[in-house]
Amino acid sequence: MDEPLIGGSSRAGKLRRILLLVFSVVFVTVAVLSIAALAVSVQARKDANKPSSSQTTPPVTCGYDASHPDTLFPQSTRASLYDHDDDDDAPSLSSYVWIQHATLWSDGKQYNDYDIIIFSDGIISEVGPHPLTPPSGPSIVIYDVKGSFVTPGLVDMHSHAGVYAAPDDAVANSDGNELSNPTTPQVRAIDAFDPEDPAIPLILSGGVTSSQVLPGSGNTIGGEALMVKMRGKTIADMLIAEAPRAFKMAAGENPKRVYGSKGDLPMTRMGNIWTMRQKFASARTLMQQQDQWDCQVKSGKSAAPRPFEESLESMVTILRGEAVLNVHCYTIQDFEAILRVADEFNVRVSAFHHALEAWKVPELFLARNITIATFADHWGFKMEGYDGSVFGPKILDEAGVKVALKSDHPVLDARHLIDQASRAYHYGMDPNSALASVTSVPASAMGLGHLVGSVAAGYHGDIVVWSRHALSVGATPLMVFVEGELLVNNSAAIKANPDNQLEQVNRSAFKFSGPQACVASSGGGLPAPPLPNNADYLIKGVQLWTMTSGTPVTNTNIHVVNGNVSCIGDDVACPEGTTALNVFDFTGMGAVATPGMISSGSYLGMMEVDQEMNSWDGIIYTDDASSVHAVDGVKMGGRHLHAAWAGGVTTHIARPQGPALLAGVSAAFTTYGQHLEDAIVKDQVALHISIGNVAKLGTLSASVAGQISLLRKFFKSIISESNTVGIDDPLLDILNGTLPIVVHADQADEIAAFLRLRREVLPWQTYPLVKITLFGGAEATLVADRLLSDNISVVLSPLKAFPMRFETMRSVGIFSAAGLFDAGLVTIGQAIEDSGGVRDIRWEAGDAREVTGLSTYQALSTVTSGVADALHLTDTGLGRVTQGKPANLVVWLGDPLDISSTVALVAVGQIADCKPLQY
Numbered sequence: 001m002d003e004p005l006i007g008g009s010s011r012a013g014k015l016r017r018i019l020l021l022v023f024s025v026v027f028v029t030v031a032v033l034s035i036a037a038l039a040v041s042v043q044a045r046k047d048a049n050k051p052s053s054s055q056t057t058p059p060v061t062c063g064y065d066a067s068h069p070d071t072l073f074p075q076s077t078r079a080s081l082y083d084h085d086d087d088d089d090a091p092s093l094s095s096y097v098w099i100q101h102a103t104l105w106s107d108g109k110q111y112n113d114y115d116i117i118i119f120s121d122g123i124i125s126e127v128g129p130h131p132l133t134p135p136s137g138p139s140i141v142i143y144d145v146k147g148s149f150v151t152p153g154l155v156d157m158h159s160h161a162g163v164y165a166a167p168d169d170a171v172a173n174s175d176g177n178e179l180s181n182p183t184t185p186q187v188r189a190i191d192a193f194d195p196e197d198p199a200i201p202l203i204l205s206g207g208v209t210s211s212q213v214l215p216g217s218g219n220t221i222g223g224e225a226l227m228v229k230m231r232g233k234t235i236a237d238m239l240i241a242e243a244p245r246a247f248k249m250a251a252g253e254n255p256k257r258v259y260g261s262k263g264d265l266p267m268t269r270m271g272n273i274w275t276m277r278q279k280f281a282s283a284r285t286l287m288q289q290q291d292q293w294d295c296q297v298k299s300g301k302s303a304a305p306r307p308f309e310e311s312l313e314s315m316v317t318i319l320r321g322e323a324v325l326n327v328h329c330y331t332i333q334d335f336e337a338i339l340r341v342a343d344e345f346n347v348r349v350s351a352f353h354h355a356l357e358a359w360k361v362p363e364l365f366l367a368r369n370i371t372i373a374t375f376a377d378h379w380g381f382k383m384e385g386y387d388g389s390v391f392g393p394k395i396l397d398e399a400g401v402k403v404a405l406k407s408d409h410p411v412l413d414a415r416h417l418i419d420q421a422s423r424a425y426h427y428g429m430d431p432n433s434a435l436a437s438v439t440s441v442p443a444s445a446m447g448l449g450h451l452v453g454s455v456a457a458g459y460h461g462d463i464v465v466w467s468r469h470a471l472s473v474g475a476t477p478l479m480v481f482v483e484g485e486l487l488v489n490n491s492a493a494i495k496a497n498p499d500n501q502l503e504q505v506n507r508s509a510f511k512f513s514g515p516q517a518c519v520a521s522s523g524g525g526l527p528a529p530p531l532p533n534n535a536d537y538l539i540k541g542v543q544l545w546t547m548t549s550g551t552p553v554t555n556t557n558i559h560v561v562n563g564n565v566s567c568i569g570d571d572v573a574c575p576e577g578t579t580a581l582n583v584f585d586f587t588g589m590g591a592v593a594t595p596g597m598i599s600s601g602s603y604l605g606m607m608e609v610d611q612e613m614n615s616w617d618g619i620i621y622t623d624d625a626s627s628v629h630a631v632d633g634v635k636m637g638g639r640h641l642h643a644a645w646a647g648g649v650t651t652h653i654a655r656p657q658g659p660a661l662l663a664g665v666s667a668a669f670t671t672y673g674q675h676l677e678d679a680i681v682k683d684q685v686a687l688h689i690s691i692g693n694v695a696k697l698g699t700l701s702a703s704v705a706g707q708i709s710l711l712r713k714f715f716k717s718i719i720s721e722s723n724t725v726g727i728d729d730p731l732l733d734i735l736n737g738t739l740p741i742v743v744h745a746d747q748a749d750e751i752a753a754f755l756r757l758r759r760e761v762l763p764w765q766t767y768p769l770v771k772i773t774l775f776g777g778a779e780a781t782l783v784a785d786r787l788l789s790d791n792i793s794v795v796l797s798p799l800k801a802f803p804m805r806f807e808t809m810r811s812v813g814i815f816s817a818a819g820l821f822d823a824g825l826v827t828i829g830q831a832i833e834d835s836g837g838v839r840d841i842r843w844e845a846g847d848a849r850e851v852t853g854l855s856t857y858q859a860l861s862t863v864t865s866g867v868a869d870a871l872h873l874t875d876t877g878l879g880r881v882t883q884g885k886p887a888n889l890v891v892w893l894g895d896p897l898d899i900s901s902t903v904a905l906v907a908v909g910q911i912a913d914c915k916p917l918q919y
Contacts, residue, residue, distance in 0.1 A: 095139040096120060097484045099463065101130055102150040103500050105470070106455040107440055108432040113147070118461035122483025126457055143479065143491065145465050149500045151435060152455050153209025153462030153482065156414050157373050157442035158326075158353050158406035162213055162228075163189055165197035167806045168410050169693070177216035178223065182259055182266055183279045185247065185314035187223035189213050195235050199410065199804065204230040205488050206415035207470075207477040208407075209462040210240065210443070210452050214353075217250035217328040218258040220266065220275045224248075224314060225326065227446060229462075231482045244447040245317055246350075249276065250328035251338055252384050253611070273337050280345045283315030290316070324350045324447050326373070330384035331357045335364055351404065351445045356388030362399035371445035372396055373404040376423035378412060379919075380640055380836040382611040390918050393437065394428035403433065404442035410804050415814075422471045423840065426505055426899050427918070431471055467493065467850075469502040473843050473899045474850020503900035506893035510904060511585035512914070536561040537912050538576055539905065541587030542891055544568065545594045547865040547880045550857040558593065560887040563909035568883055582912065584905055586891060591904060594860060594896055595879050596650025596888040598867040599838045601775070601797040601831030604652045605669065606630065608638040610835075620658035623698045623710060626731060628656045628664035631683040636673050639919060640835040645671040646916035647839025648890040648903050651681060651878055653871055655688045655742075661695045661707055662714065663688040666742070668873060670888075670908050681876050686740040686773070687731065691750050692807055708753050715761045737769035740872045742795075747807040748779035755786050764790065773870045775831070778808035781816045784823035793870035794820055797831035799844045799862065817862060818852035829867030839918070846897030859897055 097118040104114040104127070115132040119125045126132055134140050163176040175192035178184045193213060203211070209230055215222035227243035228235075251272055260267035266275055289307040317323045327338050329352045342349050351371040352358060356379055358365065358372045365372060374396075379388030389395075393403045405421055407414035417438055425434040443453025452460050461484035467476045480488035539558040546553060546568070557574040559567035567574040576583055608615040617633030634654055644652065652671055656664035666685040673679030691707055700706035721727045722735055733739035745751045751774060762770050773793040774780060778801060780787065780794055787794060801811030813819070820828050830845065832838050841863050849859035868879025877885030888908050894901030906913045 095141050096125075096135060097461065097481065097486075098132070098134055098140050098142045099150070099465075099481075100142060100144045101147055102145050102465070103147050104150045104455060105432075105435055106152055108436060114150075116150075116455060116461075116463065118463075118481070118484035120484070122461050122485070124455065124457055124459050124461050127455055143465075143486075145479070145491075146494055146496045146498070147500070148478065148494055148498050149466040149469050149475075150455070151207075151464050151466065151470055152439045152453050152459075153464055153480065154207045154417050154438045155440075155442040155446070155448075155453050156203075156208050156211045156407050156409070156417050156438075157351070157404050157446050159203075159211040159213050159409040159414055160216065160411075161199050161203060161211060161230075161409050161414060162193040162195065162197045162226075163215070164410055165194040166199045166410070166804045167809060169805045176214075177218035177258075179218050179258055182219050182255055182264075182272075182275045183221040184215075184219050184223050185221045185279065186311045187215065189215055189224060189226040190235060190239075193226055193228070193235055195233060195238055198809075199414070200230055202803075203409065203414040204480060204482070205477065206413075206417060207464040207466075207480055208414055208417050209464070209480065209482050210448070211409075211414070212246065212326075212442075212446050214248045214326060217248070217254045220250055220255045220272050221279055221315075222248040222250060222328075225324075227448065229482050231485070231487055240448065240451070242448075242451060244324050245314075245322065246324035246326060246446065247314060247318060248326050248328065249338075251334040252328070252330050253382055254328070257611075269334070269337065273341060276341050277344065279312075279315055280319070280341065280347070282309075283312045283319055284345060286312050287316045287319050318347055319345060321348060324445075326351050326353055328353045330354050331387075332361055332364075334384070335361065339364070339368070350447075353406070354385070354408075356385045356392065358401070359389055359392035359395040360387075362396050362401045365396075365401050366399060369402075371402040371404055371441065373406050373442065373445065375408075375412075376405055376420040376427070376429075377840060378408075378834070378836060380609065381834075383609055386609060386639070388919070390423070390427040393424040393434075394430075397429055397433045402441050402445065403429075403437050404445055405434075405437040406442065413800070413802050413804075416800065418470055418475060419843075422473065422475075422843075422899050425471045425502075428505075431502055434471060465491075465494070468498060469500050471502055471899065472850075473846035473897060476851055503894070503898060505900050506590070506902055508589060508893055510589060510591070510893075511583075511587075513583045513585070535582060535910060536566075536577075537582040537584065537907070538574065539593065539889075539891060539907070540571075540576075540583060540585045541589070542591045542593040544881060545592065545857070545860055545864075546882065547595055547857075547861060548882065550855070552592070555587075558881065558887075558889070560907065560910075560912075563886055565881060565883050565885055565887050568881070584891070584912070584914075586893075586904070589893060591891050591893055592896055592901070593881070593889055593891045594648075595864040595881050596890050596906070596908060597648050597841055597863040598651045598653070598829070598873075598878060599644060599649045599832060599841060599863075600653040600666075600795060600829075600867065600871065601833045602652075602835040602838055603654065603657055604640055604644060604671070604835045604838055605634045605636065605638070605654050606657050607835070608635070608640060617657055620656060620660050620664070621697060622658075623661045623695075623701045624714075625656060625658060625660035625664045626662040626687060626714075629667065629684065630654045630656045630664060631667035631669075631676070631680065633657075634667060634669060634676050636669075636675050636679060640838070641671045642916075643836065643919055644838040645906060645913070646903060646918045647842070648892070648896070648906065649838050649841060650888055650890065650906060650908050652838070653685055653867075653873075659690060659694045659697060661690055661697070661701050661710055663690050663744070665739070666871075668871075668876065668878070672906075672908060672911055672913070681878065682873065684730075684739060685871055685873065686742040687734060688742045688744060688775075689754075691743060691745040691754060692747060693805075694744075704750055704753065708757055711754075712757060712761055715757075719761070735767055735770060737771050737872075740771035740773060742773045742775050742871070744775045746776045746778035746805075748782035748810060750807070751777070751780065751783050752786060755783070755790055755792070758790065771872050773872075777816070778803070778811045781819040781823070782810060784820055784825065787820075788824050793827040793829075794825060795829040795831050795867060795870050796820075796862075797833055799830035799832075799848060815848045815852045817848055818854060821854065821858060827866060827869045828862055829870045830862040831867075842896050843899065846899075849897055856895075856897065 099116040104111040165173040213226040225246040227240045228238040232238040421434040440453040463481040465479035478490040544553045655666040668681040669679040803811040845859040865879040891905040
């Protein structure tokens with residue numbers, strides 16, 4: 001339409017052409033003059049920064065002057081830079097604090113009956129045997145901890161609390177990654193940190209008193225970190241003013257995934273490293289110009305304004321060795337690439353973070369004094385994390401490498417940071433090193449080793465009083481002091497003469513006899529072969545939790561014939577029998593047998609590596625996937641399945657992948673087997689339904705109200721079909737109870753909405769056989785009475801409440817299981833959504849027992865009979881050890897819910913696997 005008006009033959013067209021020509025000439029003239037002026041200006045700036053013709057000597061080496069405020073923020077100015085007034089960041093105490101009768105652990109040593117005195121300025125003044133001589137003058141507040149286990153406040157050197165504040169599914173709270181450019185050294189976590197993050201008081205309640213808050217890892221150079229105490233109303237209150245500057249860089253998959261998906265640099269690891277080198281090279285040029293300028297000033301010669309570039313200021317600080325450098329890095333190839341960059345620019349790396357392959361090459365880090373800030377047991381979520389080993393912290397520590405364990409909050413809930421140390425201890429790390437990994441080691445790596453991470457005179461009064469030894473399952477902070485201020489106070493729970501004994505991890509050998517060698521399955525290869533066909537075996541001298549009653553059977557034998565439990569009893573009832581019998585003798589070893597544990601909730605068997613789509617069965621994007629059966633997509637033989645098996649988790653219930661409202665039918669299978677035909681237990685377990693944000697896909701399902709509307713239509717159509725002769729729809733089994741319904745929901749009102757729908761469409765009185773289980777249930781305690789009256793089973797996922805999403809913000813306490821049991825619900829299970837964490841499910845149950853007072857039977861039921869009952873699998877024999885049913889059990893050396901116990905034998909059918917190895 002516009003083209004003829006510009007180029008037409010009319011008078012108006014000619015006028016337009018003339019005006020356009022004049023405009024073009026003027027525009028070009030102005031542009032040429034502007035470019036010429038710009039060139040002159042640029043050259044003038046260059047000339048101002050170049051030495052004059054009389055300064056023809058090589059670059060002077062008199063050194064740089066650190067007093068220039070435009071070069072960096074000197075350490076002495078940091079408090080005034082960030083603070084809003086001249087007061088100390090720590091609140092002044094009205095009196096001295098005197099902690100008495102502590103079983104104190106600090107810096108690798110344990111001291112019995114010790115006292116700690118904290119000055120009114122929050123600094124520890126004296127530590128020593130009871131009784132210390134109190135200072136005279138001001139009043140003293142005395143806390144008698146009655147022998148409780150006491151440690152320094154925990155230090156988390158890798159957290160995103162405050163920059164990914166709760167709820168972390170709020171777009172407004174996503175402030176950790178400035179993804180506008182792959183190199184953003186100029187951005188600062190302090191400018192995004194939210195001191196009102198609801199997670200902060202929860203993290204403090206877990207004993208974490210100091211955190212290094214880092215930018216994310218989407219950029220190769222992510223920006224400046226922030227070191228805070230987990231208390232206060234403002235950033236100024238929380239800031240550790242004495243902390244050095246610290247920065248975050250990242251190598252590996254994350255940056256190339258972020259920018260490669262846009263078609264931008266970097267798309268490869270080559271690009272990652274190039275962006276770093278490019279930025280360091282520019283910063284080095286600026287640093288040299290600054291040094292030269294400083295020398296000119298010192299020699300009394302005039303000079304232009306000192307060279308300065310805001311976007312490079314941080315990099316210059318790193319080059320000068322005046323900042324702590326943290327690098328997100330997982331693999332050997334990335335460690336070496338970063339070290340090449342460090343050598344090229346003479347930069348020191350303080351810590352490699354995550355570093356799940358560091359255990360393979362400890363020598364790389366030892367000579368350079370690089371700390372490895374890693375996980376004890378969080379792995380497999382992407383290829384660079386696939387070779388993580390639970391023995392990594394032990395291997396590194398024994399090689400002399402400093403190991404810090406961290407949360408990466410909210411990836412892991414920082415409230416449970418101590419669990420990482422506990423797991424590392426279980427897998428062989430020295431207990432003193434394990435405690436140091438969350439106290440003194442991270443403090444030193446952060447440049448705060450003279451202030452926090454230890455309990456000694458001159459250190460900040462950051463103290464945690466524990467309910468039991470901090471590495472024990474269920475250890476809970478009873479009192480938490482930050483710079484002498486008591487901020488968490490459960491002192492009423494302190495007991496005289498508490499159990500501070502840390503049990504040694506039981507790795508004893510047991511007796512084996514029989515024709516089949518007792519060979520452990522390998523963590524790096526295929527599981528051990530089954531016993532010969534039709535072979536039987538006897539497990540002797542164990543305490544057995546059959547889960548058919550609330551008490552265990554002591555000193556009993558279990559006889560398995562042709563894969564079925566044929567006998568449970570003593571030596572008379574269940575003798576050894578023929579010489580061909582394979583005998584596993586645990587007499588006198590304190591061994592405990594339980595049903596094999598059951599997992600659900602994760603995509604175990606359906607997805608091997610979270611971030612590699614070709615390792616998935618595949619995600620279904622539709623509202624109605626009710627005809628999809630998970631059994632058709634399960635893949636056996638993966639590392640995650642073996643890790644679960646070796647952790648005593650013998651059975652998994654998998655559902656189809658995807659966010660569908662009607663998500664498909666789940667399947668139950670053993671975690672052992674080379675293909676599914678070896679492993680399948682039940683091919684149709686339940687129809688899964690998702691309610692909430694995850695299922696907001698289509699037009700109508702885009703709201704929870706719409707989801708309920710679609711479900712109403714679905715159930716009414718099932719009822720209509722049931723009244724029609726000749727229709728053979730497997731979904732009709734919902735009405736007769738042979739196909740249970742599992743509803744995935746967390747938010748209390750969304751749970752209540754489904755319960756109203758059930759009463760409307762599937763009333764109990766009319767359809768008494770319909771079986772419904774709630775899965776997730778973060779806010780289930782708020783509707784516990786409705787769940788009880790409607791006979792709804794519950795599988796909590798996770799067992800520990802994690803109020804980090806809109807739908808989970810009203811989670812009650814750490815363990816809602818206790819509230820549900822107290823409300824009268826008896827069919828309660830638990831699940832873990834992380835495939836790599838499935839092997840830890842027993843310790844989650846152990847935490848619940850110790851913290852909430854659940855009985856051992858109740859705690860065990862959440863991973864055995866409770867799951868089987870909730871998912872209506874009792875006909876399979878899962879969840880209990882019952883005579884006449886298929887064998888599916890685990891023998892543990894010690895209490896299976898304690899950190900000290902180990903897996904001695906996993907027995908499923910004719911498979912008897914001795915001490916299966918973990919990765």
